Amino acid sequence: MEYDYIVIGAGSAGLSFAALMEKKGHSVAVLEAHSIPGGCSSYFERDGFIFDAGATTLSGLKKGRPLYNLIQQLDLKLELTNIDPGIVSILPSQTVNRFKNFDQWMEELKTKFPDIDxxxxxxxxxxxxxxxxxxxxxxxxxxxxxxxxxxxxxxxxxxxxxxxxxxxxxxxxxxxxxxxxxxxxxxxxxxxxxxxxxxxxxxxxxxxxxxxxxxYPDDTFYATGGMKAFAHAIASNCSNIFYRNKVQKIVPVVSGFEVVTNKGVYKSKKLISTIPLWNHVDLFEDQKIKDFYLNYPALNPDECWSAFMIYLTIPTDRNRSSLYYQIHTDVIPHCDTRSFFVSLSHPDDKVRSINGRQVVTISTHTRANVWLGLEIDDYKKKKAESAEYILNILKDKFQLQDNDLQNIVTGSPKSFIKYTNRYNGLVGGIPHSLKRNPMDFLIAKSPIENFYMLGDTQFPGQGIAAVVLGAQNLTEYLTN
Ligand SMILES: Cc1cc2nc3c(=O)[nH]c(=O)nc-3n(C[C@H](O)[C@H](O)[C@H](O)COP(=O)(O)OP(=O)(O)OC[C@H]3O[C@@H](n4cnc5c(N)ncnc54)[C@H](O)[C@@H]3O)c2cc1C
Structure with a gap:
């Protein structure tokens, strides 16, 4: 069957674009390598719990912003809770609550840092x-x-x-x-x-x-059911998602494109790719197209991040002031920034917080090359060292005992390669930097007619709200 559009990737960008275009009457197929939707905003299930695999928070829900618009456009059935404070920064000497209300936030800062305007x-x-x-x-x-x-x-x-x-x-x-x-x-x-x-x-x-x-923290929401609920809410608007279809080759032909996956060949008039820029080099045979991606101004993967992840469950505590914490630390072994981000499932989320326990996702920045190409024992040792360091601090700050921490799983750039196919497990998009020419940031061009790119390595960039905005803008562009 030939489609009007083929979309590569069922992450937030691909799903949003496919659902919006289908609503406008176009035939759309989504080709996804994994067996479930979501990409970096996906999930996995273990021991009866549903873990958010990467992203955990939704923002851009203020009126007129991308997720607000997406929910209206697709009439998404999501149960969203505004989390206030949207983030709690646990600093070495004090804790700062990022309240939604501007005056309350100013009061909090004045109390904690009295000498600053x-x-x-x-x-x-x-x-x-x-x-x-x-x-x-x-x-x-x-x-x-x-x-x-x-x-x-x-x-x-x-x-x-x-x-x-x-x-x-x-x-x-x-x-x-x-x-x-x-x-x-x-x-x-x-x-x-x-x-x-x-x-x-x-x-x-x-x-x-x-x-x-x-x-962003004054516009932070939790979706009941976590990222599973979010991804499936959008996916339910897409009639043709072909899971376990990893795109291996793209062939531009006179009538459009032939897209070759491990399962077969799909045809479309137009093609939208939501996978990272770096992944395209291997998908085309034409050297000129390969060169385009190799020389793309924003392509330097060494400047981009991957993430070290810990997933676990802890006893439910309704007295915590937020679901989202950034805990400041010294340098975490094999990681780069001086903090880790802790996201909890909502205590009232009966889908995720079961048996009196909350589900936790912890993430911190790391460089992919620290984890790739290691012997298995070295890899396991590094993972254990990073996890032990982080979990000791978590126990201290959240006043938890050893046996409170259960269902522990760790993830590294290798996990992102396995589950999202992203080049070197790089996630989070391209860092915003003064060193980049602002015009490079704005120009999301592709070398081929009727081939468009979306996602977090394209304008307007990082985070779910941004990739959804990209999908909305492209939908408008193609249908007006
Ligand atoms: C640890 C972490 C925490 C984050 N926290 C937040 C947060 O709290 N809030 C927020 O807004 N954002 C957050 N982000 C960022 C957010 O997750 C991403 O910006 C967003 O999900 C990117 O969506 P995407 O569709 O561009 O790409 P992806 O989610 O990567 O989707 C691409 C899809 O393409 C598929 N794919 C790849 N190669 C192929 C192939 N060859 N053939 C077929 N399919 C293929 C992948 O499997 C994937 O499903 C976080 C990211 C990480 C990693």
Whole structure:
């Protein structure tokens, strides 16, 4: 059968695009290598518990933002709970609650860091964050493929958005310095929050993306059933998802594309790929196309992260103030940032939090090359060292005993290769960096006619909200 569109990958980007296009009346097939949907926002089931495998939080749910729009567009049946505080930073000497309400957040910061003018700083972050969302929903039709699109690009809204561009050229750190902020614990709190949103530190993260990253915890939601519920809610709008179909070759033909998987050949007029940029090099035979991906300006994989993961269950405790914690530490063995992120299932989530226990996903940044190509004993030893270090701190901060920690599983870049096929297990997209030309960031072009790319290594970038926005923008582009 020939489809209007084939989508490679049933992650958040691919599912959203496929569901939106099918709703508009197009025939769409999704080819997915794994046996379940979700990709980096997927899940696995073990011992009766449902673990979030990568992503755990949903944001971009404020009115007009991508997930709010997606839920409306597809009428998704999701039970969402706003988590407030959206993140709790457990610093070496104190704990800081990131409240949703701006005044409450300012009060919290004033109590914890009395010598800083928080209001001036965070008012600026908030203003730039709003401008950033305006910018990313305005710059839709990238690349500009026709004269009509180019002329429609220069309108009043676009010119307004262009006013935010200076924040692309300045670092978060420059802003902090200009506001004379030097408290090391405060700076470290900002740094670690930037690592989980912009994937970079304050010195190299552009103020624009940094402000959007620092703003996300006031828009943080938990989906009952976790990422399983989220992925399946979108997947239920897609009639043709072919699981266990790993795409091995893409052949451009006169009528469109032939896509070869381990199970067969699928044909379509147009093709959308949501897999990381690096993965495309091996899918094409034409050297010119291979070269395009090899020379893509954003391609340097050495600058990108993978993740070290721990999954476990702990006894339910309703007195915890949030579901999301960032615990600051010294350097974690074989990992890179100075914190780890702890996500809990909601105590009232009867699908996941069963038998009086909450399900926990812990993640931290690591470099893929630390884990790849090791002898099995060395690999296991490294995993055990990282896990032991993290779990000892978790026990201390959450006041848990050894036997409270059960159902423990660990994951590394090798796990992401196995379950998501992502090149070298790199996840989280391409770090936002001042070293990158802003135009490279904006231009999501492909070398082939009728072949489009989406996902977290493409504009508008990282996180579920961003890849969904990419899918919404492309849907609009292709149907208008
Ligand atoms: C540890 C961790 C924590 C995170 N936390 C959050 C969070 O809390 N909130 C948030 O918003 N974001 C979070 N993110 C980021 C978020 O998960 C990703 O940005 C998003 O899920 C990326 O979606 P995607 O569709 O672009 O790519 P993917 O999710 O990688 O989807 C690509 C899909 O393509 C499939 N595939 C790959 N190769 C092939 C092939 N050859 N043939 C067929 N199929 C193929 C894969 O199996 C996968 O299903 C987190 C990421 C990680 C790793």
């Amino acid at each position: 928080h209001r001036t700083l965070w008012t600026k972050f908030l203003k730039i964050e709003n401008q950033g969302w305006n910018l990313s929903t305005t710059f839709k039709n990238i690349p500009l493929r026709s004269f009509k699109k180019i002329s429609s690009f220069f309108n009043f809204k676009t010119l307004g958005a262009v006013g935010t561009l200076p924040a692309l050229l300045k670092s978060v750190d420059q802003e902090l310095i200009s506001q004379k902020i030097t408290d090391p614990e405060y700076l470290s709190m900002i740094d670690e929050m930037l690592f989980i949103t912009a994937q970079n530190n304050r010195q190299d993260t552009p103020l624009l993306m940094g402000s959007m990253g620092l703003g």
